[in-house]
Amino acid sequence: MRIDFTVNGRPQEADDVWEGESLLYVLRERLGLPGSKNACEQGECGSCTVRLDGVPVCSCLVAAGQAQGREVVTVEGLADHARQRACSTGARGTSLDEAKAWQPQGADSQTGEGTELSPIQQAFIDAGAVQCGFCTPGLLVAADEMLERNPSPSDADIREALSGNLCRCTGYEKIMDAVRLAAARQSEGV
Amino acid sequence: MDFLRPASWEEALAAKAEHPAAVPIAGGTDVMVEINFDHRRPEYLMDLGRIGDLEEWEVGEESVRLGASVPYSKIMEHLRAELPGLALASHTVASPQIRNRGGVGGNLGTASPAGDAHPALLAAGAEVEAESVRGTRRIPIDAFYTGVKRNALEPDELIRAVHIKKADGPQQFSKVGTRNAMVIAVCAFGIALHPRTRTVRTGIGSAAPTPVRAQAAEEFLNAALEEGGFWDNGKIITPSVAKRFADLCAGACNPIDDVRGTASYRRHAVGVMARRTLTWTWESYRGARRTTQGAA
Numbered sequence: 001m002r003i004d005f006t007v008n009g010r011p012q013e014a015d016d017v018w019e020g021e022s023l024l025y026v027l028r029e030r031l032g033l034p035g036s037k038n039a040c041e042q043g044e045c046g047s048c049t050v051r052l053d054g055v056p057v058c059s060c061l062v063a064a065g066q067a068q069g070r071e072v073v074t075v076e077g078l079a080d081h082a083r084q085r086a087c088s089t090g091a092r093g094t095s096l097d098e099a100k101a102w103q104p105q106g107a108d109s110q111t112g113e114g115t116e117l118s119p120i121q122q123a124f125i126d127a128g129a130v131q132c133g134f135c136t137p138g139l140l141v142a143a144d145e146m147l148e149r150n151p152s153p154s155d156a157d158i159r160e161a162l163s164g165n166l167c168r169c170t171g172y173e174k175i176m177d178a179v180r181l182a183a184a185r186q187s188e189g190v
Numbered sequence: 191m192d193f194l195r196p197a198s199w200e201e202a203l204a205a206k207a208e209h210p211a212a213v214p215i216a217g218g219t220d221v222m223v224e225i226n227f228d229h230r231r232p233e234y235l236m237d238l239g240r241i242g243d244l245e246e247w248e249v250g251e252e253s254v255r256l257g258a259s260v261p262y263s264k265i266m267e268h269l270r271a272e273l274p275g276l277a278l279a280s281h282t283v284a285s286p287q288i289r290n291r292g293g294v295g296g297n298l299g300t301a302s303p304a305g306d307a308h309p310a311l312l313a314a315g316a317e318v319e320a321e322s323v324r325g326t327r328r329i330p331i332d333a334f335y336t337g338v339k340r341n342a343l344e345p346d347e348l349i350r351a352v353h354i355k356k357a358d359g360p361q362q363f364s365k366v367g368t369r370n371a372m373v374i375a376v377c378a379f380g381i382a383l384h385p386r387t388r389t390v391r392t393g394i395g396s397a398a399p400t401p402v403r404a405q406a407a408e409e410f411l412n413a414a415l416e417e418g419g420f421w422d423n424g425k426i427i428t429p430s431v432a433k434r435f436a437d438l439c440a441g442a443c444n445p446i447d448d449v450r451g452t453a454s455y456r457r458h459a460v461g462v463m464a465r466r467t468l469t470w471t472w473e474s475y476r477g478a479r480r481t482t483q484g485a486a
Contacts, residue, residue: 001193019191019235020225041226043219043288044372055290061222062291063215065193066239142286163371164285 005067007031008077009084009093014064023067024048024059027074032100035075035137046165049138050074051081056145058164075137076102078144082118085148120144123182124175131169139165143179151186153179194236199243199321202348205236207323210345212236216244216259217291219284220300244295244350253356255319258295258349265294273354275310275361275380282306282365284372295349298334301341301400308335308401309380310363312393315355322346328353335400359383360474362467365395366451366459376451379439379463383471388412388421392464397443397456407438407464424479427472432465439464 003014003026014030022041027033027050036059037047043058050059051073059072073081076099094102102116117125120143130136139162146153146161153161158179167175194212196202206212212234215221224230238244244259247269254272256265262280266289270277276294283289283306297305298318317328320343334342343349361382367373378395390411392404414431415421440461445453 019193020231022222022226042223043284046285046287049287056287057291058219058287060226061218061288063193063218063222063225063235063237065195065235066215066218066237068195161286164287166372 001065003064003068005069006071007033007096008073008099009080010095012096017064019063019065021064022060023050023052023062023064023072026064026067027059027072031096033074033076033096035099035102037134037137039134043164044166045135046138046142047135049141049165051141051145054145056142073141074099075140076100078121078140079116079118082120082144118144119185120147120179120182123178123185127174127178127181129170129174129178131167135165135167135169139167139175143175143182147179147183147186151183153183155180191232192234194234195240196236196238197240199241199350202236202238202241203321203323203346205234206348207346209234209236214238214299214348217261217288217293217296219288219292220296220302238348245293249356253353256294256352256354258298258351259293261291261293262289272356273310273314274357275314275363275382276307276354278361278363279306279310279365279378279380282363282370282373282375282378294352298341298349298352299343301335301339303335303338303398303400304375304378304396305401306365306375306378306395309378309393309395310361311352311354311380312401312403313361313380313382313391314357315382315384315391317353318342318349319351319353320344320347321350322348326350332403335402338399340400357382359385360471360478362471364463364467366463374450377443377445377456377459377463379460379467381464381467381471383475385421385475388416390415390468392439392442394439394442394460396450397445397460399444402442402444404439404442404464407435407442410438411435411468424476426476427468432468435468436461436465 001017003017014026039045039047041060043061048059053070077094080094194205213232214236216238244257246257248255262283265280266277294307297307311331316331329342363380365378366376375396377397380393382391394402440457443457445456447453
């Protein structure tokens with residue numbers, strides 16, 4: 001079957017999709033966007049977290065056909081998504097080639113301005129919240145959505161928002177630091 | 191496998207009548223796990239995501255009509271006052287990502303004894319609105335669970351909504367697991383005080399082949415509260431009454447040993463949760479009485 005949907009602000013189509021296939025599989029294997037990670041395939045780990053019509057979901061538990069006509073934001077489009085949110089103009093989106101070519105480079109470690117990183121991504125780097133990196137994309141998408149909803153979260157709010165994302169390296173403390181840092185920078189308007 | 195995409199409820203009913211083996215999928219948090227792990231290869235997968243009505247709810251005089259696909263996150267956000275027990279139970283479901291997708295219709299369809307919504311539905315009192323091309327019927331929640339992962343639906347029926355009685359008193363939900371998030375209940379307990387009818391209802395999860403009410407415990411407590419004039423005098427629940435209630439709740443369990451816990455642990459834990467949640471709800475009832483009636 002064929003799926004037409006919006007990924008990172010641009011219309012995309014996937015052909016020959018098997019009816020039982022997950023959205024995660026379509027993103028990774030058919031559109032070439034491996035940022036969303038495949039781990040537990042049962043919604044336990046959160047590594048495959050994407051936004052579906054704005055809402056964070058485990059893409060491994062969304063049947064590909066359910067994404068028909070809907071909007072998906074993956075970690076590859078997070079920088080653009082955050083930029084659009086900040087400017088709230090110029091809905092440009094990220095093409096598949098741009099998304100595939102995305103690199104965490106050229107970051108101004110203080111502000112993240114004028115770079116390819118969203119504020120939450122920059123904060124993860126600055127706070128040392130990335131170790132092996134496998135859980136990072138899911139955490140970034142979940143944390144970014146929380147900061148959009150709740151600009152000044154308490155520690156309990158952060159823990160709650162990230163409770164569906166497992167990290168086996170960091171012990172979560174640096175991740176907490178990163179989200180607090182991103183929230184602080186957001187409130188200072190940098 | 192065929193992927194059916196009914197655009198309306200009528201189309202969904204027609205499709206289910208034509209293909210009774212079609213597996214409905216809404217949030218996908220149960221169905222997709224089974225497909226991902228190759229435990230299930232349905233001939234037809236029927237996406238209910240295009241039917242907007244299923245994600246709506248109406249608050250009526252006596253009850254809330256909750257669309258089958260209303261996600262847990264919406265219940266927590268919007269129905270905390272009307273359905274406090276279910277809102278508490280919703281909050282213990284897995285993680286934000288799962289609560290954004292999963293809903294009560296799926297919990298009922300799967301009918302796992304460990305489903306988090308069941309104890310709250312049993313305690314509050316509810317009816318499942320099931321529909322097929324043959325017509326609509328309301329299945330009382332007590333008659334809905336028929337076995338391990340079995341329910342009273344006919345092959346051509348779909349769950350459209352759940353009618354849940356609005357809270358007329360304090361409600362609580364308690365769940366045992368190894369952490370707060372991402373936990374399948376070792377066992378769970380729901381309780382609802384119904385001051386209007388002077389009754390207490392309960393629901394036990396994950397401690398019997400199906401979710402069950404502790405009916406003997408309810409009958410004992412209803413009689414004890416009535417006899418002692420507790421609903422009027424608002425006195426503290428006697429420890430002996432609470433203990434007997436807890437023992438009867440534990441006795442209503444018919445648990446098994448499995449990877450999550452042993453049968454005897456489950457029985458014990460249900461008793462503890464019963465006593466605690468009774469105390470919490472009763473204290474809340476007494477507190478409300480004090481503020482509204484000025485009683486000591």
